[in-house]
Amino acid sequence: DSYETILVERKGRVALLTLNRPKALNALNLQVMREVVAATEALDRDPDVGCIVLTGSAKAFAAGADIKEMSPQNYLDMYLSDWFTAWDRLGQVRTPTLAAVSGYALGGGCELAMLCDILLASDTAVFGQPEIKLGVIPGIGGSQRLTRAVGKAKAMELCLTGRTMDAEEAERAGLVSRVVPADDLLGEALTVAETVAGMSLPVAMMAKESVNRSFETTLTEGVRFERRLFHAVFATADQKEGMSAFTEKRAPKFTHR
Numbered sequence: 388d389s390y391e392t393i394l395v396e397r398k399g400r401v402a403l404l405t406l407n408r409p410k411a412l413n414a415l416n417l418q419v420m421r422e423v424v425a426a427t428e429a430l431d432r433d434p435d436v437g438c439i440v441l442t443g444s445a446k447a448f449a450a451g452a453d454i455k456e457m458s459p460q461n462y463l464d465m466y467l468s469d470w471f472t473a474w475d476r477l478g479q480v481r482t483p484t485l486a487a488v489s490g491y492a493l494g495g496g497c498e499l500a501m502l503c504d505i506l507l508a509s510d511t512a513v514f515g516q517p518e519i520k521l522g523v524i525p526g527i528g529g530s531q532r533l534t535r536a537v538g539k540a541k542a543m544e545l546c547l548t549g550r551t552m553d554a555e556e557a558e559r560a561g562l563v564s565r566v567v568p569a570d571d572l573l574g575e576a577l578t579v580a581e582t583v584a585g586m587s588l589p590v591a592m593m594a595k596e597s598v599n600r601s602f603e604t605t606l607t608e609g610v611r612f613e614r615r616l617f618h619a620v621f622a623t624a625d626q627k628e629g630m631s632a633f634t635e636k637r638a639p640k641f642t643h644r
């Protein structure tokens with residue numbers, strides 16, 4: 388696979404996908420979208436990948452959708468090409484994903500981070516949905532996922548004023564799970580990813596599916612969905628192994644079956 392705007396590396400069961408358009412602060416043009424989606428879907432099909440880490444540079448995770456590419460488009464260009472819709476596929480991969488965010492995560496960059504399952508930020512991270520300042524609104528789910536993550540009060544203020552929030556505020560608001568010093572971000576992200584990738588992949592997929600279900604359904608239906616998957620994990624060899632290992636006071640050796 389040869390990509391021009393991203394780098395893909397494998398570290399054991401962890402895959403690291405790095406946005407690599409430094410001259411544009413990783414602005415997300417259509418080529419970046421196609422490459423990120425294609426690479427992620429390929430990794431998702433690989434049973435030897437247990438977690439996919441998505442990161443950018445120290446200065447920018449991604450400074451948004453590519454403004455220069457979008458600027459001349461008219462309504463029918465956007466509608467007929469269904470602009471940005473391919474990004475939805477990133478939210479549909481089954482392998483757990485982790486966004487490691489340093490620097491700017493603005494507009495589409497913030498939305499891309501929110502499409503991932505776990506969000507880790509460096510203390511230099513800056514989040515926001517500044518589209519309104521360009522005369523547009525979020526287009527990759529920002530108005531929906533930011534609101535679910537941080538609640539109406541902050542989401543509304545961010546989307547209407549375009550103001551950004553720093554890593555500390557993002558953590559307080561519940562957008563990111565943890566903030567780490569910039570120099571430790573990648574190391575910490577890979578450590579978390581290795582931990583996730585060390586779990587049973589099908590069981591991790593079910594845990595992810597179950598958490599994500601809570602955004603789509605009522606509590607009663609969500610709990611029912613969880614209960615069915617909970618019963619289903621007892622069909623896996625990894626459940627037997629995990630529980631035997633506990634009883635035998637040793638580390639489990641999951642086979643992802």
Ligand code: HXC
Pocket residue numbers: 410411412414415450451452453454455457491493494495496517518521523524525526527
């Ligand atoms: C295209 C971008 C870009 C973007 C930066 N660049 N962001 N190109 N699209 N979103 C380019 C700049 O034009 C510049 O190219 C180079 O990257 C370096 O950026 P600078 O502005 O010179 O860097 P700096 O002064 O450090 O400022 C960083 C910044 C600023 C604060 C992040 O770049 C910025 O405000 N960018 C736009 C952020 C934004 O509004 N994002 C939301 C996009 S809209 P040259 O060639 O001049 O060197 C979006 C909406 C999706 O995502 C849905 C709506 C339809």
